[in-house]
Amino acid sequence: MGETGRLRLSEAAEQLQGIQEVADSLGITTRTLRFYEDRGLIEPRRVGTQRIYSKRETARMQLILRGKRLGFSLRDIQEFLDLYDADPQHLEQMRALAGRCRERIEELEAQKAALEQTVKELATIEREALARVKGTEKS
């Protein structure tokens, strides 16, 4: 017994993990976990100097990572989490988050529209280029 071999976490140890385990299970590095802690995004407890991650922290980490996947900066994410903590009912936090999401969606849609426009232009230019090529070959 002793999955980790470290941190003899007497019982209920399933909930409490060391940094390496958490990093592995999240698919990130320990550096990232420490970095986020430095930025105040998470606050794992300590046993001496060692970090102990509870479910709360790993859940927060999943939120953070999702935020990142969605293209938010750590600063943005930090604001969400601050609201989340400051607002036990999560109402303001929900509204703010929903608002930011809509903004992001609009940004993405604008970019997508611009890209699609560009793709159309490219198609046109490509056709013209091909036409020129054929013309050139004949000459």
Add this chain to the structure above:
Amino acid sequence: MGETGRLRLSEAAEQLQGIQEVADSLGITTRTLRFYEDRGLIEPRRVGTQRIYSKRETARMQLILRGKRLGFSLRDIQEFLDLYDADPQHLEQMRALAGRCRERIEELEAQKAALEQTVKELATIEREALARVKGTEKS
């Protein structure tokens, strides 16, 4: 006469502009123009040490800025331009560019989908939160 007051560009001066004019007309800073030159994206001619931007350069700059708006990195843009220069017929360049555009579009669509999913989740959570609030008020 003498729009610019600098660079007495005898005639046909409308085509040739100084760095500040170009920056102003593109809505960027001179620093940016010099930076892009440093990165090999543009190569304005010189009159002595001063940079002279022809239509070719300003046209390139517009391409570059569009690329940026579309979310490409300067490195990506540089590749496009290199291809553009290396391929007078622009055929390979067209294909490559079109491909990259499609990739970007897919990225954006994936992000958009993820965001929309999140928005849905948020809406659900918000509803539940509201319900809890009401329940709390009653109790």
Add this chain to the structure above:
DNA sequence: TTAGCCCTTGACGTATGCGTCAGGTAACGC
């Protein structure tokens, strides 16, 4: 000639998000 303006080239500063040592501690097995 001198002031004033625009231009030039370094080169360091900034924000973001970590990677990558370096140097040190604590607990384990033998």
Add this chain to the structure above:
DNA sequence: GCGTTACCTGACGCATACGTCAAGGGCTAA
């Protein structure tokens, strides 16, 4: 006690995309 392992805290490095001096050159007007 010793070696190994996992952990810790700095702290510098890196890429991106410029901002921001600093120091100097050249041209024009007065």
